[in-house]
Amino acid sequence: MELEVWKLVMLWLDSQELANLAQTGRAMAEVVRSLTAYRAGDVTQGQETIVVPIVNDVDGCRYPNFSYTPFCQISLISSREHSRVKWGLPKSPRRKLVEADFGGAVTMGSTLPDAGCKCPDTCSTSGNVSGNEDIGRKNIEQLRRKRRKLPRCGCGRLVGGQIAYDGASRLRVLTKCGNVQSTGEYDLEEGEGNCSQDVDDHAQMTRDLTNQEQAVVPSSLIECGPACACHSDCKCRVSQHGVSVKLKVVRSRYKGWSLRANQDIGRGTFVCEYAGELVTSTEARERHREYDSLMKWGNWQGSALLVLREHLPSGRASVRVNIDATRVGNVARFINHSCDGGNLLPCIIRLAGCPIPKLGLFAERSIFDGEELTYSYGAGVTPGQDARPCFCGTSACLGTLPSEFT
């Protein structure tokens, strides 16, 4: 069909016009090449402080089709409109990488005024000592004295009250079997449990939260948020500055795109949050159906629709948040599943004054430069009949990807 049109056009053009047309074609090809290079040079399109390159040594696919957003945004389109939008939402304006706008948007009319801290600049919890301050035992007394002058802050804590971050802003890691491993810092405030006490508390807490021994048990923590008085540089806002480590998006042979470390990453380091469109559960179900049918039709790499459920100790879900990063999302949308739980630890993060929790992804162990970043899409989820094959390649591989219709 196209060939016939081309012949028809050529019949109407004289040689000069043909030459002009060829020149225009070359110029347009150049523009397309530079746009492709720009897109492939940084998947974030300049919206993170760190450039994330795209590498493909496998096939001709230059870059993935989606629009980048550093933080979750509320979806303004219905599922019917959504199915007509092929290439994400209109690009969001360049943003300052502090999450005030996200917090502001979702807390409209529902800000919890008393939930935040009143710290003047940066918060004072024992885990939030500046990374430059070397906390040797001999300095503890000195720091204690310094702290007494500052207001005590309730932010930067795990569920249960333990300090969430160490002095270098690393999560005090909760492992897959549910133990906290201290990263070696000291708790400084009087009346606080020591590290071994934390281990016991967390082991108990995670036993309460799940019956599945090997499940990844997301920890839950609270950071300073829109209701707090402290500055955006506060040490209790670790997850609010976008991607924090060097990453790259790499094409893989069997799993489509994947996310890899582009530097060594220390255990407990915040890698990124899972950002995308926040959608209602009805909308999420409609999109799930749409993605399933797209999958049946062809060479589509799959959805990045994540359902975050927070459970009460009884096991009953208390909060459900649907984040769809398929058309609009951040680097987390490239993270593939691993049946052994992978090297990332999902952690529910609440910002003070913001009722919608988000999902942070932390290094569960030391990760080496070039290693693929993975986590489990759903431990204990029984795959349905048309579950897709899993290529995680681990000895724990169950053969199919976890998926459930919720």
Ligand SMILES: C[S@@+](CC[C@H](N)C(=O)[O-])C[C@H]1O[C@@H](n2cnc3c(N)ncnc32)[C@H](O)[C@@H]1O
């Ligand atoms: C959130 S996306 C991950 C990025 C995706 N690979 C891409 O190219 O955009 C989830 C999709 O990736 C693919 N995927 C993820 N983990 C996989 C695995 N272990 N084996 C096979 N495919 C996988 C599936 O198609 C899944 O629906």
